[in-house]
Amino acid sequence: MDPVRRALVRLLLPALCALVAAAGCAAPDPSAPAVDAQVRRAVADWAAAPPARLAGVPLEGWSYEVTSVRREGDRASAQAELRYRLAGYDTAPAGSGRELTLTRDGAGAWRVTADGPAQGAPPQLWDQGEVAAVRGARSLVLGVGQSPQTLSDLAAGADRAVPAASAAWPGPWAGRVVVLVPATLDAMAALLGRPADAYRGMGAVTTGATGGGPAPADRVVVNPEGYAELSSAGRQIVLTHETTHVATRTATTARTPQWLSEGFADWAAYRDGPPAPAEAAPTLARAVRLGDLPAALPEDAAFAFGGDQDAMARAYEGAWLACRLIAARWGDAALVRLYELAGREPLPTALDQALSTDLPTLTKAWQQALREDLA
Template identity: 30%
Template sequence: MVEGGGRHSRHAAVRRRTRAWPFLLAFVLVAVAVTGGLALHRSTEAADKDSPSDTTPSVDLAARATAVDNVLKRRAQAVLTGDEKAFLADVNPADTKLVTRQRTLFANLREFGFAKLAYQQLAQQYDDAITRKHGPSTYLVAIAMTYQIRGIDLVPVRAMLGYTFTKTASGIWMLVSDSDLDTRLPKGSHEEAWDMGAVLVKRAPRVLVVVEKGQDQLATKLVGMAGSAVKAVSKSWPGGWNGSGVVIALDDKVVRGADYTQPKNAEDALAMATFVYRTLPGEVTGAGERADSYVVINPNNRAKVDARTLAHEFTHVATAPYGPFAPRWMVEGAATYVEFLPMDGEQDLALTRYRQDVRTKYLATAKALPPDATFFDQADSSYPLSWLAVDYLFTRYGGVEVGTLYRELAALGTSQQERDRIMLEHLGLTEATLFKALKTAASA
């Protein structure tokens, strides 16, 4: 118990600091994604009014839309049936680099095992430089990729990409670029694992792990840890969890919503849960409608990840569909609470001693629960105090009440007034009086 307590205390300081930035980045990227998504659609609307190509008789818009739709349908069907030749048939054969990238993309997509896959034109984009590069028939378009990974995604989800097509002399619409729109797409809604280099996908029940091709040993290790973490979250989260854990552990430092080129992330973060969308940012709502999350591991800190790391992130995955408005202390406190519970393959932690350590080291000098605005600036104390608050709620009110409270706060807690109203309704406490209750319990 003493050894476990010491180990746990070190993790409270060190591991919590490494966890501070993942959720922050995910939260910030949602805001970026919203702006990008809205800008993407607004620029299209403006261009539709002003672009001369829309009124040029030589461009048959209906025929172009139909032709490109057919290309997209052929490509989706080719992935589902394993027909590489059909997937590459509409790719410019003169661009050998593009063909190579597309061949890798096809192989990667086949690795994931899609139950459903479709591509849909969203909106034409305009860029004079790209038109000059590819010719007057250039058609630059944002594409929605709707997919459902077999045994993983509970519902179909969407990502975004951009394609450039041109019309050949024989009247065929051909894909000439798959990257012209990359810098204009909303962050967090593209740069998927299958868009990188060649990958290896390894599965287990409710688990999918993505690594660089050839890294079989790493994949096997992560599948084992992810399996333990999925079981832990399913068992411990109120009402259970029937979702799946997707773990992406590539050498690339920018994947989905994770950006490990940022100095603080590169140094401190172990992993982060990145949002998966039912509808894309700016498509139906500004922030997009979340369906799930995939976990992306920091390649710089890969060796430090364990089953507890993944249980923390999978708790974020389980709660992602609830909404974005829960207090940060609830979000991170709940994930840390599940992370610290008994788990297959992991040493039990001395929680009684840790609880007392948190009260002595952090609660004694704190003035309130960690506020959202400075949560990550004071991560060494924010995470332990958040765990203590959620631990108190589970002990005093039970898991069902905590789960219900979390759902309502995440969906409706848009202001301090709303948060206090919801907490009073469920607990008879506000955030301020909850903090006082923690103080009282510590002195009892």
């Protein structure tokens, strides 16, 4: 280094050190690693005994993976990922972001004093109250604020839904279903992280991952208010529809058109007692009678929660009638084959391979069926 540069370094070094000090940099707290380890041990101890609100729930693998610790005096908070399984139902651990609060007692020991959802993460069912569990032959129903009779009735309905879904979907799946029943519509919406208006009037929805692999945490989540308004037959249709979504999950991807996914689930739900098309599709029937024949199969956006209710009803009804047509004209096996292919191939390719037809031809056949069945 030449003399001029050495002189500049000598001049600038004190100034740089002063800037670092002014920015608030300080020597690391030597006690931080020890506190971090103590907090992690306290969280591990907490995980050894799941909340009392879950006393009747078959749990396994309950653990917290701490991702960060923040301490302020005798209080600390830990960000963690909760992992657990419902024994006999989940194929892999389900996950949930959590924030735990800890305090240090007079003896210096850290203890968890609160455990809740992390910022931005939805609550879990047990965050809303004590969870009651009812086991069916093929189902597990978990509820908060519900009567034992309500949960037992749901378990019986879910037990009937599982073989109905299996009859429609011959592909491999677990053959069992988990049903969550929160106390209110607002509580349901909180579990799903959406506004309550998105689910108003609906009987239930299904959660879970898509992408061609097994979803460890498929859950049918019941809207207790919408479900209560349904007839006995309507409740069974809803449970079978949602259970079919669970059954077809491994074949459902972002490629799968919503009209095929939702239409197939309704087709499965109506197979045992097929209603007259105009009876099961009253909103679309009314539109067709007024001359408003759909120009195309329903777009994915038409199925979005919280939108125009009539438009969504027409989309669901049209999707069911499309799948009903495919099964009647090409056969049940061809409909299943189309569903399998549509999850991994472009729709035109799937239609060609499964039905030896194309989208314009299918659309025209569907429109003709709507005229005949609904008008």
